[in-house]
Amino acid sequence: MKNIFFALVLIVLIPQSSNAQCNPEEFTNQCIPILADGYNFLKGYKIDGRGGEKTKVEYSYVFTKGTQYMINICSPEETPGIVINLFDSKRNRVATSSMEGQILKAIQFPCNATGIYYISYTFEGSQLYCGGSALGFSK
C-alpha cells in the first residue's frame, strides 16, 4: 500500500518538478551577450513548453526593411531541441533553424519587407522543453 502511495506521489510530482526546473529567464539572459558582434539587443524571449504540454511558444515583432536580425537559442540541453521558425504577417514561413537534419542555434535574417513577423519556437527531440532566446538587430 505504502509503495503504491509513493508511486502515485512520484507520478504526480515528477512532471511538476521537471517543469519547475525550467527557468527560461536564465537562458534568455545567457543568450543576450552571445548575439553576434555588431548586433544590438532588442528583445529576450522565454521558451517554456511546460514539460511538453505546449507544442510551440510564439512571439511577434515588427521587423524593419533594410535591417538584419539575429535570433539565437540557449537551452540546458547539449542539442537544443528547439527550432526557431519565422513567419511573415501572412503566415508564410520565411526562415527555420532546422536544416538538413540539423537544428542550428542561431538564424540571421535580412528583412526586405517591414511588417509583423511571428517568431515561433517548436520542440523537436527536446527532453526539457525549456530555453531562452534573444533577438538582435544590425544596420
Place this chain on the structure above:
Amino acid sequence: MKKYVVTALVVMLWACDTKKEPSKDDFKEELDEMAESPVEISDENIINILNSVPSPLEISFIIHDAGIVYDKTLLNSENNVSKYTSNNKKAINLGVYGTDLGYTDIYEQNQHGLLYLGVIKELADDLGIGQFFDFQLIRDLTEKSKNIDSLLLVTNENFNKINNHFQEQNRSSLSSMLLFGGWVESLHLTCQVTMQHMDSDELVERIGEQKIILENMMILMDVYGSQDTFIRGLADKLKDLQKAYEGVEITYTYEESTSKIVDGVLVIQNNSSSNVNITPEKVKEIAALTAQLRKEITG
C-alpha cells in the same frame, strides 16, 4: 477582458439571414450597429501587440546611418519634466525621453544623455519602477562613451523590464503609454529629419511603413481608451493620423527564402520584398500631424 470592435461575426449573421433579400440600406444599418458593438480581444493578444512594437533605437540608427547630423532641438526638453503630473503623462514621456536617450547615445552625446538619464530617473521613481533602471551603471557607461554597445544593451534591457513589470502588475495601460510615447517621438524625429532630406528614399519609406505600427497603436488606444478618458482623447487624435495614412499604400510580395549555414549560423537569403507608395505631400501632412500629436503629449 478587453473589448475591441470587429465586424466578421455580424457580417456572417447578416449573410446567413436568407428570409429576405437585404437592401443596401439594411446592410449599412448592420455595419453601423457593428461599429457600436464591442467584441472581446484577449489579454494575451494585447500583450502580444505590446511586445511587438519595435524599439525606437532602430529608427535612431537609421537616422544616424543616413549621415544626418545630430540635432538636440528635435528632442523633448528635459526641462518639461515638471509638467508631467499624471501617471499617463509620466509613462508617455518616459517613453519619449527613452527614445531621446537612445538618440543621444547613438550620436555619443554624453552630456545630453546624462540630462535625459536624470529625467528618466525622476519619472521612473515617480511611477514606482525606479528599481528596474540601473542608473549608476548607465551613468558609468554613458561617461565612458566607448561602451556604446553595452550602454544600449543595458538601457534596452531596463526598458524591457519596466514593460514586463507593468504587464505583470496589471498596469498594461501604462505599458501602452510608454510604448506610445516612444513611438510618437521616434516618428516625430524621423519626420523632422526627412523634411530636410526629402531625397532620402529610405527615410520616406520608413515613415510610410509606420502605418503598420499605427494600426497596432490604434488597437491599444481603443482598448485602453474604453477605460480611461485621457487615452480616449489620444485615440481621437490618432484617428487624424490614421486618416492621413489611408493614402499610403504598402505592397508585399512573398518569395520563398533560401538559406546556407555559415559558422554555425543559418544565414537566410530573403527573397520577399515590399514597396511603399507615399507622396512628398503625404510625408508633410504626416509630419505636421505627428508634430501636433507630439506637442500634445509633451506639452
